[in-house]
Amino acid sequence: MSVHPTFAIVGHPNKGKSSIVATLAEDETVVVSPDPGTTRHARGFQMQSDGRVLYELVDTPGFQRPRALLEWLQAHERGASERPAVVREFVASHEGDARFQDECELLRPILAGAGILYVVDGAHPYGAEYEAEMEILRWTGQPRMALINMIGPGDHVAEWRRALNQYFSIVRVFDALRADFSKRLELLRAFRELAEADQSWARSLEQAVDILQRDRDARQRRAAAEIADLLIEVLSDSESAPCPEGADQVQLGQELTERLRKRIRQREHAARRAVQELYRHTALRLQSSEFELLTEDLFSERSFSMFGLSNTQLSMTGAATGALTGGAIDAAVGGASLLLGAGIGAIVGGLGAMLGSNRLAKVRLMGSALGGHRLIVGPISAVNLPWVILGRALLHHRLVAETNHARRESLVLDAGAGEHFAGSIEASRRRHFTSAFQLIREQHGLSGPQRDDLILWIVAAMKDLGPRSP
Amino acid sequence: MHDARPGSLFHEALEIPAWLEADGTRSLTDRLERDRSIAATLPGSDPIARVRHWWLAVRRDTPPAAPDAEFAANLSRARGIITFLMLLIGALAGAGTAAAVFRYDGTWPVNVVTVLAVLAVLQLVLIALTLILMLPKVPGLGALQSLLSGLNPGALAAALYRRVAGRKDERSRLLVWHEARGPAAGRFARWQMLTWSQCAAVSFNVAALVCALVLIAFTDLAFGWSTTLRLDDADVYRLARLLAAPWRELWPAAVPSAELIEHSRFFRLAASPPSAVAASELTGWWPFLLAALLTYGLLPRCCLLLLASIRLRAATRNLLLDDPRVRALLDRMSAADVHLGSDVKETAAVFPDVDARPAPAMSGDAAVVVWSGALPLGEVHRWTAEHLRWRVTEAMAAGNRTIAADAAVVERIAGLQPEALIVYVRGWEAPLLDLQDFIQALRAKVGSQCSLILVPVGANGDVSSESQRSIWSRWTARVGDPALYMETGA
Numbered sequence: 001m002s003v004h005p006t007f008a009i010v011g012h013p014n015k016g017k018s019s020i021v022a023t024l025a026e027d028e029t030v031v032v033s034p035d036p037g038t039t040r041h042a043r044g045f046q047m048q049s050d051g052r053v054l055y056e057l058v059d060t061p062g063f064q065r066p067r068a069l070l071e072w073l074q075a076h077e078r079g080a081s082e083r084p085a086v087v088r089e090f091v092a093s094h095e096g097d098a099r100f101q102d103e104c105e106l107l108r109p110i111l112a113g114a115g116i117l118y119v120v121d122g123a124h125p126y127g128a129e130y131e132a133e134m135e136i137l138r139w140t141g142q143p144r145m146a147l148i149n150m151i152g153p154g155d156h157v158a159e160w161r162r163a164l165n166q167y168f169s170i171v172r173v174f175d176a177l178r179a180d181f182s183k184r185l186e187l188l189r190a191f192r193e194l195a196e197a198d199q200s201w202a203r204s205l206e207q208a209v210d211i212l213q214r215d216r217d218a219r220q221r222r223a224a225a226e227i228a229d230l231l232i233e234v235l236s237d238s239e240s241a242p243c244p245e246g247a248d249q250v251q252l253g254q255e256l257t258e259r260l261r262k263r264i265r266q267r268e269h270a271a272r273r274a275v276q277e278l279y280r281h282t283a284l285r286l287q288s289s290e291f292e293l294l295t296e297d298l299f300s301e302r303s304f305s306m307f308g309l310s311n312t313q314l315s316m317t318g319a320a321t322g323a324l325t326g327g328a329i330d331a332a333v334g335g336a337s338l339l340l341g342a343g344i345g346a347i348v349g350g351l352g353a354m355l356g357s358n359r360l361a362k363v364r365l366m367g368s369a370l371g372g373h374r375l376i377v378g379p380i381s382a383v384n385l386p387w388v389i390l391g392r393a394l395l396h397h398r399l400v401a402e403t404n405h406a407r408r409e410s411l412v413l414d415a416g417a418g419e420h421f422a423g424s425i426e427a428s429r430r431r432h433f434t435s436a437f438q439l440i441r442e443q444h445g446l447s448g449p450q451r452d453d454l455i456l457w458i459v460a461a462m463k464d465l466g467p468r469s470p
Numbered sequence: 471m472h473d474a475r476p477g478s479l480f481h482e483a484l485e486i487p488a489w490l491e492a493d494g495t496r497s498l499t500d501r502l503e504r505d506r507s508i509a510a511t512l513p514g515s516d517p518i519a520r521v522r523h524w525w526l527a528v529r530r531d532t533p534p535a536a537p538d539a540e541f542a543a544n545l546s547r548a549r550g551i552i553t554f555l556m557l558l559i560g561a562l563a564g565a566g567t568a569a570a571v572f573r574y575d576g577t578w579p580v581n582v583v584t585v586l587a588v589l590a591v592l593q594l595v596l597i598a599l600t601l602i603l604m605l606p607k608v609p610g611l612g613a614l615q616s617l618l619s620g621l622n623p624g625a626l627a628a629a630l631y632r633r634v635a636g637r638k639d640e641r642s643r644l645l646v647w648h649e650a651r652g653p654a655a656g657r658f659a660r661w662q663m664l665t666w667s668q669c670a671a672v673s674f675n676v677a678a679l680v681c682a683l684v685l686i687a688f689t690d691l692a693f694g695w696s697t698t699l700r701l702d703d704a705d706v707y708r709l710a711r712l713l714a715a716p717w718r719e720l721w722p723a724a725v726p727s728a729e730l731i732e733h734s735r736f737f738r739l740a741a742s743p744p745s746a747v748a749a750s751e752l753t754g755w756w757p758f759l760l761a762a763l764l765t766y767g768l769l770p771r772c773c774l775l776l777l778a779s780i781r782l783r784a785a786t787r788n789l790l791l792d793d794p795r796v797r798a799l800l801d802r803m804s805a806a807d808v809h810l811g812s813d814v815k816e817t818a819a820v821f822p823d824v825d826a827r828p829a830p831a832m833s834g835d836a837a838v839v840v841w842s843g844a845l846p847l848g849e850v851h852r853w854t855a856e857h858l859r860w861r862v863t864e865a866m867a868a869g870n871r872t873i874a875a876d877a878a879v880v881e882r883i884a885g886l887q888p889e890a891l892i893v894y895v896r897g898w899e900a901p902l903l904d905l906q907d908f909i910q911a912l913r914a915k916v917g918s919q920c921s922l923i924l925v926p927v928g929a930n931g932d933v934s935s936e937s938q939r940s941i942w943s944r945w946t947a948r949v950g951d952p953a954l955y956m957e958t959g960a
Binding site for chain 1: 794
């Protein structure tokens, strides 16, 4: 066996071998093509940590002439114990033979000690012509697992299982295009079963699962930091311009508001790019036809109704936050206020949120100590806007984090998003967000520890809102 | 070579985030790799030290963009200039004030009450106001703090600088408290303002002290005390002893005696200044005044300057560390080294996007081969009649068993001499070279005139889907046989 766990992904052309590699290696650059024979050479994809290889997947070309190969092997058979040696002789004697280039490419890593992951398509019927391929793999004597990939809506899994069970010790269904992170870890754990004969392989795979899980958590925290910084920047941002004597303040105010809107849109776009990069999805596009919710203009009414809080949720959250502040006063006076602080806080908070301005930002004319005036638009005062931004960012994150790297089409939003997406955040957490939004507005930002708290709440909200159940 | 001295922390707090902003266009993978490898060479865990060492390493390869470096240098310089101006203004004001309060023209003596009021009491009031400014934001004190900061010489100097420099860059707001955005910037601007004002205050006191010493040493000053308030000698004695309490043990000579107080009182309503007989006693006040100036002017200001400098240093650290780009950098520096992917370049085949041609004729007799069980043989006649207009003369299966069995099928077809041969294939399967071998073997036997027509069939005997047809069409064209066609039956 190889020094580190190595698995050759083999099978018929166009059964999703490259998709499985792209998913497991999180590499969106792997060419996934409908044309058979696109993969010409075996290509290793390693997972390394601190310079140590924990496992390697080898993407291989598909079988092109399996019957001819098997006939050659059978013609040279010298008994069951010599079968791997006969396979080796085949590869050695066909080096440079264009007819068997693909077969040699796919057998070479197996002969070097790789475990076998044989990929079939469970959405289409089983065919006897696969038996030659499975028989060849059996001849190699290497540990083998069959992966039933699902390319299309059909279901022939049972039929495939019956056939595969005769050739493979482990058979798993793995939908390369839809597998989320937990499914990928599940598959890696299954690799461990395949490698149980070699304890060092099993240990490496256990470490790989552990490291990938921690890496995933770190990515989620980094994505939350991106969203936190987006909220901080947007809520503390403002636009200003000199306002000379006699200038049209209304006109200037509108221009500044439009500039502010544009900057917020650009900032949201930048945050999305950063989140996609964290999950190695730089090439992913949110095309408007398929993904209209996230491409919906941030400031549109639809965005507000889809992503923000409803009026009731806004009032309840405002009231709860107000009650919390008032309660602190009650506590400070040792309860002598008979909970008046909490009551008044709740009323003020609730009414404030309900009647809060829907205007994007306040417009102020400020005089300078050293002369002259400036018209200032901002910071953002629209009560629901941070919730809309948060809701959109959380949904975007969920889709990016769940999308695997074999997908080549745009993200598609499922209908489960529903209305008032931010309203799905747990009520107690919404109060923390309201306080944070208030602090950002007051302080024009957050201190380091306050930002860290906001990141933690966003991580918690990410967990509230996903992943979707299969 | 980069200057990593502690004094340049402010410069770096401006330069590093700007550099990181531009660096954001590089791929995250590259940045992770670079930052992690630099971090691996760094000792210690102090985040500031790590960031500054990282900066030292990284800027060797990629120096900061000229405008950013220039801006940071200019703002650092402006900060230095303002500090110098505050020292100068303080010194001039101190010397001027001392010269004014110690003014003696040989007639009326220098009034000790005036000197104390200006150089001790007034300073104590200003120190109290400074302490209010130093407090964190307290509800109820906000308006007073805001007013005081507006009057603070440090704030005025910064506002004047911004006005004169006319900088549009957000970062130039760092020097102006009310314009600084965010807690870190606000804290920095506040302590910067207080540091400047304390620089001016220390300079004021040093200059006042030096000026007083010079006047005492090189001129013959006379001191007395005079006040409209109804204070008698005993009151003033008690007050003087109270003021001298901090140095009474250390410098007894700087505590005025009851006799001195009694003899040095003067009234301007008197016909003439105090007599010359008392002149030697009248000069006895100066140690007390110098000690008061040191204790109530210079010493607290030095303490405040020290405190403001320490807080400014902490605020400058926060300015750097609270920046989201710097925090992201620290995160990258400590990120686990996880690498997924291939070091081998992809060498995928690229095929021309050419489709197969349809069969030139669609009627007549045709032999049929069902490849790999694409259709049950019993279904061939019905399927062909339903989807194609050929009449089936004979149907055979191939691609299922051995290559020798396929060769026998080829021989049998050659014997039939068909004008056309239909090959049904499984549309959902990828075409293999195995099939190509069979087609080429057929062609060799049936001659170039025979039309070979590939028909991909869908699962369950349906016609194939559009995507399946597209794959088969391109493959058929790639085989390069001029009489090999593709039909779909759709």
